[in-house]
Amino acid sequence: MALAAFESSPIKMDPKKAPQFTSVARRLAGANLQAHEWELLSSVLGHSLECRAGHDIEKKDTKPSRCRLVLMGFVGMARTLADGRRQMVDIHLPGDITACERLGGAQANVAFVCLTDVRYIDVDSIAQMVDDEPTLFPGWQKFLKDLEEEAHVRLIDQVVRTGRMVAHERMADLALDLFHRFERVGMTASGSFPMPLTQDVLGDILGMSTVHVNRTLQQLRREGLIRTTSNRWQIVDMERLRHVAGGNQSRPGGTTTH
Amino acid sequence: MALAAFESSPIKMDPKKAPQFTSVARRLAGANLQAHEWELLSSVLGHSLECRAGHDIEKKDTKPSRCRLVLMGFVGMARTLADGRRQMVDIHLPGDITACERLGGAQANVAFVCLTDVRYIDVDSIAQMVDDEPTLFPGWQKFLKDLEEEAHVRLIDQVVRTGRMVAHERMADLALDLFHRFERVGMTASGSFPMPLTQDVLGDILGMSTVHVNRTLQQLRREGLIRTTSNRWQIVDMERLRHVAGGNQSRPGGTTTH
DNA sequence: CGCACATTTGACGAGAATCAACTGCAGTGG
DNA sequence: CCACTGCAGTTGATTCTCGTCAAATGTGCG
Numbered sequence: 001m002a003l004a005a006f007e008s009s010p011i012k013m014d015p016k017k018a019p020q021f022t023s024v025a026r027r028l029a030g031a032n033l034q035a036h037e038w039e040l041l042s043s044v045l046g047h048s049l050e051c052r053a054g055h056d057i058e059k060k061d062t063k064p065s066r067c068r069l070v071l072m073g074f075v076g077m078a079r080t081l082a083d084g085r086r087q088m089v090d091i092h093l094p095g096d097i098t099a100c101e102r103l104g105g106a107q108a109n110v111a112f113v114c115l116t117d118v119r120y121i122d123v124d125s126i127a128q129m130v131d132d133e134p135t136l137f138p139g140w141q142k143f144l145k146d147l148e149e150e151a152h153v154r155l156i157d158q159v160v161r162t163g164r165m166v167a168h169e170r171m172a173d174l175a176l177d178l179f180h181r182f183e184r185v186g187m188t189a190s191g192s193f194p195m196p197l198t199q200d201v202l203g204d205i206l207g208m209s210t211v212h213v214n215r216t217l218q219q220l221r222r223e224g225l226i227r228t229t230s231n232r233w234q235i236v237d238m239e240r241l242r243h244v245a246g247g248n249q250s251r252p253g254g255t256t257t258h
Numbered sequence: 259m260a261l262a263a264f265e266s267s268p269i270k271m272d273p274k275k276a277p278q279f280t281s282v283a284r285r286l287a288g289a290n291l292q293a294h295e296w297e298l299l300s301s302v303l304g305h306s307l308e309c310r311a312g313h314d315i316e317k318k319d320t321k322p323s324r325c326r327l328v329l330m331g332f333v334g335m336a337r338t339l340a341d342g343r344r345q346m347v348d349i350h351l352p353g354d355i356t357a358c359e360r361l362g363g364a365q366a367n368v369a370f371v372c373l374t375d376v377r378y379i380d381v382d383s384i385a386q387m388v389d390d391e392p393t394l395f396p397g398w399q400k401f402l403k404d405l406e407e408e409a410h411v412r413l414i415d416q417v418v419r420t421g422r423m424v425a426h427e428r429m430a431d432l433a434l435d436l437f438h439r440f441e442r443v444g445m446t447a448s449g450s451f452p453m454p455l456t457q458d459v460l461g462d463i464l465g466m467s468t469v470h471v472n473r474t475l476q477q478l479r480r481e482g483l484i485r486t487t488s489n490r491w492q493i494v495d496m497e498r499l500r501h502v503a504g505g506n507q508s509r510p511g512g513t514t515t516h
Numbered sequence: 517c518g519c520a521c522a523t524t525t526g527a528c529g530a531g532a533a534t535c536a537a538c539t540g541c542a543g544t545g546g
Numbered sequence: 547c548c549a550c551t552g553c554a555g556t557t558g559a560t561t562c563t564c565g566t567c568a569a570a571t572g573t574g575c576g
Contacts, residue, residue, distance in 0.1 A: 082504055089417045107407070134392075152366070153365045155410075158417050158421075159345060159413065159416050160337050160345045162421035163464075164339060198522065198523090199523070207421030207422055209564070212565070215525095246339050456555090466532070466533085467533050469533075470533070472557090473532095473556090
């Protein structure tokens with residue numbers, strides 16, 4: 001059991017008492033952190049930060065952080081064009097890091113927008129220590145590297161999504177992507193996953209207008225593929241949804257070529 | 259002068275006699291390689307490889323390489339959907355590395371396609387040595403890291419391009435991007451840069467049909483923004499082309515918010 | 517209740533894909 | 547030398563996806 005490793009770690013943390021840590025716990029459970037690596041985390045875990053929906057993540061008082069670990073909520077990596085059009089380049093969920101700034105972010109000209117109320121911790125100091133002395137923190141190094149690789153693959157997926165898929169394919173593909181990512185951190189329940197985003201924001205993610213998001217969603221609902229409540233989506237027919245997405249979503253160990 | 263540093267390096271290489279190395283020379287000139295780091299390069303420079311247009315880069319005999327340095331030609335990082343649609347996720351030009359496989363490429367499900375005849379060298383062995391002992395090769399480490407960061411920014415740009423720009427904006431933005439990248443490696447001449455790609459491939463890059471690429475190009479030509487010959491594009495009116503692209507293309511030190 | 521905000525609906529038009537045909541051009545072989 | 551071939555580019559006609567505008571409906575909240 002993944003959580004067991006986390007519970008038996010030097011840092012005592014009961015997921016039932018601190019549910020905001022469960023996603024990160026799932027992630028770190030596979031990282032094989034050593035005792036002194038857990039200590040790194042304990043030094044910052046108490047200082048989780050909050051950012052309200054609609055605001056950019058940014059520390060006004062101190063220097064901007066390059067690396068944050070999301071505990072709760074959705075963070076969007078967004079670029080805004082001169083005329084106001086906005087494109088979400090990537091979405092960060094609980095357990096992800098906003099590590100773009102470690103990879104050329106200075107040139108990227110993107111902002112990290114809280115799409116919901118967000119709770120996160122600043123792990124920039126940890127990242128810097130790991131960068132300086134990678135051999136001292138093998139668990140953290142692998143953890144950070146894995147998260148960055150995943151973000152890289154997500155970017156590639158996002159290019160394909162916006163570049164070559166039509167509306168209902170984009171929507172289906174996104175739903176599957178989010179489902180699998182929430183599944184890994186134990187936040188799914190009977191095929192459903194958190195979806196508190198407005199159709200407006202969904203449009204900025206998928207590169208389409210709000211109205212078209214609405215109509216595309218209706219189509220998927222009408223065909224019995226998904227069900228939506230105010231802050232959750234449920235996948236009703238996984239197999240057909242995959243088919244709509246084109247069978248191209250990267251699922252663990254999935255095959256690809258037709 | 260950038261080339262001077264390269265010419266005075268331990269490896270003698272006259273750009274006039276070996277023009278295929280000039281792009282890499284420009285790049286490495288800024289990397290401040292130490293003597294023993296130049297040696298690394300010399301061990302592989304003689305073994306440049308070739309791949310014909312239309313084929314995937316892949317070494318059949320040995321294990322697949324994770325890291326290649328492009329000397330000449332265009333390499334496309336492509337994903338093909340089940341029904342045959344294809345999206346170019348990134349384009350690698352002379353002086354770039356095809357380093358995707360170093361960053362989660364195993365999951366990325368992309369192929370490296372030669373969009374022209376391509377000449378490249380396999381620097382996987384170098385990359386592995388640098389990964390193992392980064393402190394021994396500070397110049398190479400920074401060089402590889404910079405190239406990866408640039409690739410990351412290009413991915414972000416590509417998401418915005420395909421997600422939120424209309425056809426003529428995409429085309430203008432791409433033209434400017436390519437121009438600036440060729441400029442850095444000294445392959446521009448009076449506002450022109452190499453463009454040997456077919457409109458078919460351009461469609462796969464920009465996420466639009468071949469016919470629409472054709473019509474969009476005609477529009478840009480008609481408006482006096484670019485001129486095209488069989489294998490070069492010339493930017494006629496940089497200022498207005500930037501305006502068409504939305505003023506959002508990342509140029510060195512450029513400002514952004516309106 | 518009134519307000520702000522999100523979702524939904526309809527009507528219309530613009531942008532882009534598709535299909536099919538045609539042009540221009542370089543290479544190839546008779 | 548010229549016909550033939552293949553390929554990239556071009557054009558027109560048509561269809562369809564999607565964006566825009568505007569209004570209506572629903573929903574939570576002070």
